[in-house]
Amino acid sequence: MIFTETELAGAYIIDVDRMADERGFFARSWCEDEFAAHGILMPPLQANVSSNPRRGTLRGMHFQLPPHEETKLVRCTRGAIYDVIVDLREESPTYGQWLGVELTADSFRMLFVPGRFAHGFLTLQDNTDVCYQVSAKYAPGHERGLRWNDPTIGIQWPIVPTLISDKDQHHPDFYLNVPVEVGG
Numbered sequence: 001m002i003f004t005e006t007e008l009a010g011a012y013i014i015d016v017d018r019m020a021d022e023r024g025f026f027a028r029s030w031c032e033d034e035f036a037a038h039g040i041l042m043p044p045l046q047a048n049v050s051s052n053p054r055r056g057t058l059r060g061m062h063f064q065l066p067p068h069e070e071t072k073l074v075r076c077t078r079g080a081i082y083d084v085i086v087d088l089r090e091e092s093p094t095y096g097q098w099l100g101v102e103l104t105a106d107s108f109r110m111l112f113v114p115g116r117f118a119h120g121f122l123t124l125q126d127n128t129d130v131c132y133q134v135s136a137k138y139a140p141g142h143e144r145g146l147r148w149n150d151p152t153i154g155i156q157w158p159i160v161p162t163l164i165s166d167k168d169q170h171h172p173d174f175y176l177n178v179p180v181e182v183g184g
């Protein structure tokens with residue numbers, strides 16, 4: 001795998017290293033040792049699939065409070081998304097900053113999301129599927145959200161979102177949401 005660290009430290013764009021032949025190619029999409037070599041030690045505990053019939057569907061921005069914070073390894077397996085993360089680590093020099101990456105099924109590109117980041121995506125095509133593995137169990141009482149259009153964060157979405165859950169429309173303002181408390 002080819003790891004490219006982003007301007008948000010600990011978040012990586014990961015491309016597969018293709019071993020091609022007449023059949024196509026083989027590549028690893030996750031490897032404990034390669035991730036450990038980049039200081040990523042949290043193994044996946046859950047894998048999720050998200051199917052989105054409509055272009056313009058936005059899911060996010062989600063995170064779980066410590067000690068249930070999750071790392072995520074995100075790939076688009078059909079269609080295309082604009083995948084976005086926000087650094088919620090108060091001690092980080094990039095606290096409150098966001099990053100967006102286009103992930104498409106054709107590119108096989110992935111985004112690694114560290115713990116204590118909010119994550120969300122916007123579908124750029126109809127019939128878009130997203131698969132992601134997660135390092136912590138779903139902990140509903142520790143779920144929190146950051147509003148997709150929070151003016152303090154100022155995420156620039158490439159197209160206008162047209163389908164968002166009621167929950168995701170009503171996340172509190174960033175300054176009310178953080179600092180991230182430590183949950184039990």
Ligand SMILES: Cc1cn([C@H]2C[C@H](O)[C@@H](COP(=O)(O)OP(=O)(O)O[C@H]3O[C@@H](C)C(=O)[C@@H](O)[C@H]3O)O2)c(=O)[nH]c1=O
Pocket residue numbers: 050059060061062063072119120121138165
């Ligand atoms: C995330 C999750 C949801 N659910 C349930 C709760 C609810 O009934 C239904 C749909 O949940 P949501 O509306 O939260 O689904 P969704 O908006 O797709 O949530 C996901 O969004 C992306 C951006 C992420 O990063 C994920 O971690 C996750 O938060 O599925 C589980 O049972 N297990 C899970 O792990």
